[in-house]
Amino acid sequence: MKYLVLLTMLLLGYCRSNGQDLKVIDQDYHRALEVATVENKLIFVDFYTTWCVPCKQLDKLVFQHDSVKQQLSKEFILLKYDAEKDSVFHLSKKHHVMSYPTGLILDRDGYVIERKYGFPGDDFQSLSKSVFEFTNKALVAAGSGKKLKGYSNRIDASKYPRFYTDYINRTNTNLDTAALIKFWRKQKNLYSEEYFSTLIYFYGEQLPEPMLNELLKNKSRYESLFGNTDVEVLFYFLSSGKFEKAVAKNNETMFDKAIEFTRTALGESYLSTMVPYYKKELLIHQNKWNEVFEINEQLKNSGKFNNEAVNSFCWNVYRKCEDPGVITKCLQWMKELTDQKPEFAYLDTYAFLLYKSGSKEEAKRIIPLAIAAAKVEKENAKKLEELLLKL
Numbered sequence: 147m148k149y150l151v152l153l154t155m156l157l158l159g160y161c162r163s164n165g166q167d168l169k170v171i172d173q174d175y176h177r178a179l180e181v182a183t184v185e186n187k188l189i190f191v192d193f194y195t196t197w198c199v200p201c202k203q204l205d206k207l208v209f210q211h212d213s214v215k216q217q218l219s220k221e222f223i224l225l226k227y228d229a230e231k232d233s234v235f236h237l238s239k240k241h242h243v244m245s246y247p248t249g250l251i252l253d254r255d256g257y258v259i260e261r262k263y264g265f266p267g268d269d270f271q272s273l274s275k276s277v278f279e280f281t282n283k284a285l286v287a288a289g290s291g292k293k294l295k296g297y298s299n300r301i302d303a304s305k306y307p308r309f310y311t312d313y314i315n316r317t318n319t320n321l322d323t324a325a326l327i328k329f330w331r332k333q334k335n336l337y338s339e340e341y342f343s344t345l346i347y348f349y350g351e352q353l354p355e356p357m358l359n360e361l362l363k364n365k366s367r368y369e370s371l372f373g374n375t376d377v378e379v380l381f382y383f384l385s386s387g388k389f390e391k392a393v394a395k396n397n398e399t400m401f402d403k404a405i406e407f408t409r410t411a412l413g414e415s416y417l418s419t420m421v422p423y424y425k426k427e428l429l430i431h432q433n434k435w436n437e438v439f440e441i442n443e444q445l446k447n448s449g450k451f452n453n454e455a456v457n458s459f460c461w462n463v464y465r466k467c468e469d470p471g472v473i474t475k476c477l478q479w480m481k482e483l484t485d486q487k488p489e490f491a492y493l494d495t496y497a498f499l500l501y502k503s504g505s506k507e508e509a510k511r512i513i514p515l516a517i518a519a520a521k522v523e524k525e526n527a528k529k530l531e532e533l534l535l536k537l
Contacts, residue, residue, distance in 0.1 A: 151365040154468050168215035169223040175235035175366060178225040182254035188288060190222045190281065191250040193229045193238065198246040200264070207270045208277055215277070221285060222251075232314055236303040239314050242343035249277075251284035256299035259292065260284040261375055296371030306338045310347065327352045336360065342372055342380075349383035358384065362411055389424040393431050401428060435463065435472045447480075453492070461495045464502055473503050484512075490519040490527075498528060506537050513537075 169185070171178045182189050192209065194201035208214050209224060218224065231236040231244060241250055241258070249262040262280045265402045267273035303311060309325045312318040330353055333341055350358070361368070361384075369377045373432035385408040392400035401424070408417055420440065429438045441458055445451035451459075459478040467473060480496040500509035520527035 166208075170209075171223065171225050173225075173227055173231065173235075173450040174452075175225065175227070175237055178223060181223050181481060182252075185223065185316075188222050188259065188284065189225055189252040189254070190218065191227055191241075191246040191252060193223045193227050193241075193243045193246060195228065195230050195246050199245045203268070203272055203279075204247050205267055205340070208265075208273050208298065211270065211274070214274055214277070218281065222281065229314075230316055231494050236301050236311075239303055239306055239311060240297070240301050240339070240343065242347040243314075244347050249280055251281070251288075253288060253293070258294040258297045258373075259287050263375075272536075273296075294371070294373045296337070296342065296368075305338075307340075307344060308508060314347075321348070321351075323352060328355075330357060333357075336364075337367070337371060339372075339383065342368070342376075346376060346380045346383070349387060350380065351387065353384070362407070365411070378412070381417070385411055385416070386421065386430065389420065389427075393427045396428070396431050398428075401425075413495055415514065420537065428460070430466070435467045437471045439472050439475055453487065455481075456483060457492055457495050459501060464495065464498045470503075473499065477503060477505075488515060488519060490516060490523045490525045493519055494530060496534065501533060501537070510534070510537050 169181055176188050177316055178191075181187075190202070192201075196204070205226075209226075227237055229238045229243045229248075237243070241248075241261070245263050247265060249260075250263065251259040251261075253259055257535055260280065260283055265273055265276040265280070267276050307329050308331075309318070309322050309323070313321065321341070326348060329344065335341060336357070336441065345353070350361075353361075362381075365381070366499055368380075379465060385404065388404035388407055389401065392398075392404050404424070405417065405421060408420060412522050422445075429435075429441075438459075442455075446456065456479055462482050463472060463476045477496070477499055480492065484492045484496050494511060496511045497509055497516050499505075500512060513530050516530050517527045517534075519525075
């Protein structure tokens with residue numbers, strides 16, 4: 147028997163090297179299954195894209211690090227999978243991969259053990275911690291025989307709607323809303339992995355209210371099939387969609403219903419962050435900028451409104467707000483911010499706000515500073531250069 151195993155390993159072009167090297171397989175799902183079977187290991191699928199900066203950072207800082215490779219090699223093989231080249235094995239379709247990086251742990255038979263969207267951190271220490279927390283959780287689950295029961299270990303791309311496969315294959319990224327609605331309405335098995343994958347991938351967009359209510363009513367069943375993580379993500383999308391519709395229609399009653407739906411689906415912890423955010427969006431839609439500023443000012447004073455949030459809000463004020471009082475207050479915020487951190491993003495917002503307020507001389511002084519910062523930070527300052535010409 148041991149000779150048969152050795153022969154299989156040789157045919158796979160694989161050498162274990164005393165268990166110290168992490169076996170990395172590029173895109174070939176079937177080979178990953180074969181190697182996992184020979185080695186009796188789990189498969190860590192790293193879904194990435196060529197344009198994803200966090201994916202590149204994760205690969206460089208973690209997956210190429212010797213100590214990480216040595217540790218992972220004890221229990222895992224690594225399948226590097228470009229999610230936008232999915233026409234052969236259809237892993238991105240089966241596992242509704244829509245953000246990058248996404249991590250998936252499969253057993254050697256191809257059943258789902260754990261899933262993770264994104265790995266927080268921007269250095270080796272934080273990223274590797276995030277990876278090992280994920281893999282350790284998967285090992286505990288695998289040791290107890292846990293699998294996500296809603297997913298089979300077979301892949302049949304023909305079961306998915308055409309608009310779904312076209313979108314993931316990037317052959318047609320213009321979503322046909324009519325086809326989506328038709329797909330929702332004709333569903334008979336609301337617990338199939340094809341239905342659930344399409345549902346979460348498209349955020350439940352245009353889902354009929356009766357089906358939405360049925361989904362909420364059977365939340366625990368979905369959790370038992372597809373896991374708490376994905377069901378939580380799905381209901382976050384659905385809750386956000388309800389808030390966004392209420393804001394778009396400027397409808398307070400719909401807003402209150404969105405609050406109740408979110409409370410039932412996700413609980414008070416989500417409400418504490420979602421309601422203030424969408425309340426501000428509703429106020430902006432109602433052109434009540436001063437009220438929005440007052441909310442943000444309270445958050446800023448309590449340390450819950452960081453520099454990036456200040457900059458983002460002030461940029462929106464430049465783009466959409468005509469209240470001179472709010473513009474003046476934002477100018478003060480941006481002056482304080484750029485005095486402390488004269489970075490391009492902040493100087494850029496400050497310059498355009500100055501221009502909007504009519505402070506042309508001060509804008510002339512700030513724009514060259516912003517352009518200089520752009521050169522250092524390798525940012526595009528074309529719009530600033532055009533603005534300077536107007537002055």
